[in-house]
Structures are given as structure tokens and as C-alpha cells.
Amino acid sequence: MNVLLTCAGRRNYLVKFFQEALKNRGQVFASDFSADAAALQEADKSFVLPLVKQSDYFDKVAQICEEYQIRLLIPLIDLELPLLAKQRERFLKIGTLPVISSPTVVDICYDKWATFEFLSGYGLAVPKTYLSLAEARKALIEGIISFPLMVKPRWGSASVGVVTAEDDDELDIAYRFVSKHIPRTSLADANAIDAQRCILIQERLSGQEHGLDIVNDLEGNHVTTFVKRKLSMVIGETDRAITVEDEKLKELGHVIGQKLGHIGNLDCDVIVNQNGCYVIDMNPRFGGGYPFSHMAGANLPAALIAWANGEKPDMSWLKVEANIMSSKCDRLVTNLRNI
Template sequence: MNILLTSVGRRTYMIDYFKRALYGIGQVHACNSCFTIAMQSADKSVCSPMIYDSNYIEFIINYCLENNIKAIVSLFDIDLPILAKSREIFADNGICVVVSDCWITRVCNDKFYTYTYLSEKGIHVPKTFVSLNKAKEVVNDGGISFPLMIKPRWGMGSIGIYQADNFEELNILYNKVKKDILNSYLKYESKEDVENTVLIQEKLLGQEYGIDVFNDLSGELAVVVPKKKIAMRSGETDCAEIIENQNLTNLGEKLSGLLKHIGNLDVDCFELDGEFYVLEMNCRFGGQYPFSHLAGTDFPGAIVNWLRGEEVQAESLKYKVGTIGVKDMVPMQLRNFI
């Protein structure tokens, strides 16, 4: 069985995890719209058209057919709804796309939709606005206070995230984020609502946590892995400790039941006054997954087993509480440039 990882970026570790899972039974292929170092670690790689290119899906299908690829896993938020909308086309060609339903990708990618959806389901979330005037009104009424976080509604990583400490900064940074969106790949998804592309959100001053909520290919819960975030870098978890926390586990179980997502759900949380607030969700392998993997879980291995119609051993979903992981930067010699 061969698997294609799309939009791999610099996630060399995900290539390695899937190569171990497929050892002796298949190859890991990687694609990206431009050459990245993770592609060098794959068994085979290719540069694809941009995600929003009209030929993107046709290119991916043809590549899969030419290389006997039976499954696709995406590592990038923007890729998810595009692949989800075309899941049936892939299935008609004998290719399984490990992706959640399109509405789930929207709940996760659209951070204002994340706020409204979770609020309706009784899950704690920071107060969030898409109207600058409404945010100012609530501040004046005492409903929220500075500092406020200004960020893209359809955003990821650390692109366009700023802190406003007063009204003057709020006005300046609101317009700054608008420009950041137009000058980055975030402009594509932001076309959905061009007048409301910026979020104003209360800043939660608490300890940050994360959970990996892992579902099987039918959307049923397999495991929830809670972790305490020790350090962040460029919007991604840089150091974390695997912990045991029943409240976080309960939250993960609730999200699994609500969304019925496929594969991993990466959830960022804050603890405030004894309650956990969900900041955002990504329905893919996120930057905190390596810490779950270091603690003993093997989500890629489980996905491979499910794709092959095999049972997943309970041991591969167990994690060791107290495991502390930190990311490293390792230089690599460039062998091939595509």
C-alpha cells in the first residue's frame, strides 16, 4: 500500500512516521506546491499545482494512479476542504482520502465559525468578533477588556497575529491584519467573506493545553491525548508534557462525538478559573502531534491498519504520562532540488 502526503511543508517527522508504519508493505509519497525539505525524505515526491489551481485535483488523481497510491493524507488546513469536496471522485478511482466531511473542515478553518459552533454546543470559547465596531462597543460596555488579539479569520500558524493594548492599536492592527491576509495564501479562503476576514478576540491569560482527539475512519473515538504546553514558537507547540487530565479527556470525547471527524483533531485550549476554553481546532495532524507520538501512540500506524482492514492493537494507542518532548532544528544536506 502506497500513501501520498499532500502539502507536506517541512514536516519531515510525519514522513518518517508513515514510512515506519508502511515498512515492508508500501511507500510514502509526498507533494507540495514547491520543493520543501520534507519531500527529500519521502520514497518519492512531486511538485503539484497550487491547491486552488483548477488542475490540482486532476493532477493528484493522475499521480496516484500512476504510482499505485491507495490513500491520501493532507497536512495543511487549506488543502482539507478541497480534498473533502472531491472525496467521491477519488473513491471512484480507488483512492481513499483520509479527510473529514467538508462542513467539519469549515468549522475548523473558519475561526469565527469555530466560535459560534462551539458556543452553541455549550463549550467554553473566548469572546470573538468579526465587527470592529461591535468589539469596540463591547469594550466600552465592560464586556471585554484589553489586551485583545487581532488575527485572520481563516488563519494558521503565526501569520497576521497581533496584540492590541488600546483603541489606537486596535484600529491600526485591524487594518494591518487585512493587509497581511491579502499578501499571503490566506487570501484564498478569505474570499468567502471579504468584508469580515479579521477576528477580534479576548486574550485568555491562563495556562495553555492541547489535546489530540483521534477518531477512526468511521468517525468513532479511538483515543484522546492531553498535554500541557510548555513553550510555543511561531504559533506551534515547541515543548510539551503529556499529562493525565480527566476534564481535558472529557472535552476531547465531547468534540469527537459532536464532529465525528476522521483521523486526528488538533485542539488548542486554555485553562481559566478552572474551566477549559477551546481557542481553535485543526482537523489534521497538527504541530502538537509529535509529542503524542513520543509518548508511545502511533496514529499513522493505526491509519495504515484501518486502511488495510486490520485491527489496531491497543498498545499503539497508549501513551506514557509524564513524557516531555521538545522540537529540535537539524540541518540537512540538500540532495535533490525539484
């Protein structure tokens, strides 16, 4: 079996995890728009592709999948998910299984207003969220929310354009900044879907942040949830974390996994405080927190390979040992090949 990781960037750890899971029974391929991307230097074979938004991107991906008999296609960035979700049948016809949720599920996660509505619709705790300055100001006057507040793109990724406002003046400044900033970023096209309502104002919650890997099988059935307590963040991504045994958070993952019905991993962020467990974000892909689960014994790459082969995964791959603390670090990769 061959596996293709798209938009692999600097996720060398995922290249390694899949190579180890395959045990020389196949190869791990990686693609990116930059030939210098670190993950491309350590994959078994690598490809430079156009940007995701370019019209020939999926033609190129499909050509690679067909030529190299790719069985599993693993997308790794939010911008690719809504586009690939609509192309799923195309890849299935050539024998490639994209690990991608339905367009509806992807939209629920990518559109943070839809995330708020989905979660609150099932009675799950979420930060109070507003689609306009007027609504947020009304809530402030009525004492429903208080500063600090978060101002961020409705269709968001990687903390791009997220600003904290500590008072009313800063709220004005933050809103104007985000309005001007979004069109200059990779989020411009997505937020143009509803340009008049593409900014969210959300209460900033205090408490301990946790990361969940909510694991569903390839049919969308919930299997397990891995829980980590975040210890440090860098540019919106978990940098240090410790695995924990928390039945309340595992049950939360179970409910979300069942109700959402996503495919594969759902990277989910939760704030825990004295008032409850608040879901603040969901992304239906491998997230920056997964390596901490892997270091504690999980092996989702092996489970995905088994499911794709019609096999039952080893149950040890779907468990983590509690109290395992791990930290990320940078390392250098020499570019030795022509890609």
C-alpha cells in the same frame, strides 16, 4: 499499501512515522510545490506539484494516486482541506482513501467564527469573539471584555495575520493592519468569501495552553484523546511539550470528537485557567503537536493504516505515557536527488 503526504514541507517526522508504521509493506510518497522541501528528500518517492489553488493541482494528485496505487492520502495544510473535502469521492473511485473530514466539518474548523458558534452552541467554553469593531467596542464599554484583545483573520492558519491590541489605539491600528495584510497572504482567497466580515476581534485569555490530539476513526467515531501541556511555541507551532493525564481535557476531547465527527486527527488548542477549559482553535489534520504524542507511545499512522485495511489497530497505538517531555530541533537534509 502506499501513502501520499501532500504539502509535506519540512514534516520529515511524519515521513519517518509512516515509513516505520508500514514496516516495508508499502512506500511513503511526499509532494510539495518546492523541490527543495526537506520532507521530499527522505520520502521513498517525491513529486513537485503546482500550488494547491491552481486549477490542475488535484488532477496531478489523482494521477499520482492512480499510477502508484496510493491507498492513503494525507493532506497536511489548512489551505488544502476545504478543496480536498469536495474531491473525496473522486479519489475513492480510484481506490484512494483521503483522510479528510466532510466539507461541513472542514468549514467549521477553518472559519474561526463558525468554530466559535459550533463550540458555544454545545455549551463549551470559548473566548468571547466579535465580527466587527463596533461590536467589540460595545463589549468593551459594557465591561464584557477588556484588553488585551486578539485581532485575526476569520479564515486563519499558522498564526498568519494575528495581532495583539493592548489598548483602543492599538485596536484601530491592528484592525487596519490585518485588513491590509490579509489580501497579501495565502489566506486572501478564503477570506474573500465574506470580505466585509473577515476579521475577528477576540479576547486574549491567560492561562496554561494545552494541545489535544482528538482521534476519530475513519467513520468519524471518537476513539481517544492525547493531551499535552505546551511548554514553548515557535511561530504558532508547539516547540516543547509534555504529555499529561488530564481526565477533564480527555472528556472535552471526547465531546468534541463525538459532536464534530471529524475523520482522523483533530489538532485542538485549549487554554486552561481558574474559570475553565477554553477551546481556542481546531484543525482537522495532523498538527505540529502530534509528534509529542508519538514520542510518548502513540502511533496514529499505524492506526490509520490498520483502519484503511479493515483491521483493528493495536490498542497500544492509541495510548500515551504521561510525563514524557519532548523538544523539537532543526536538522539539515542534503538534497541529493532530482525530483
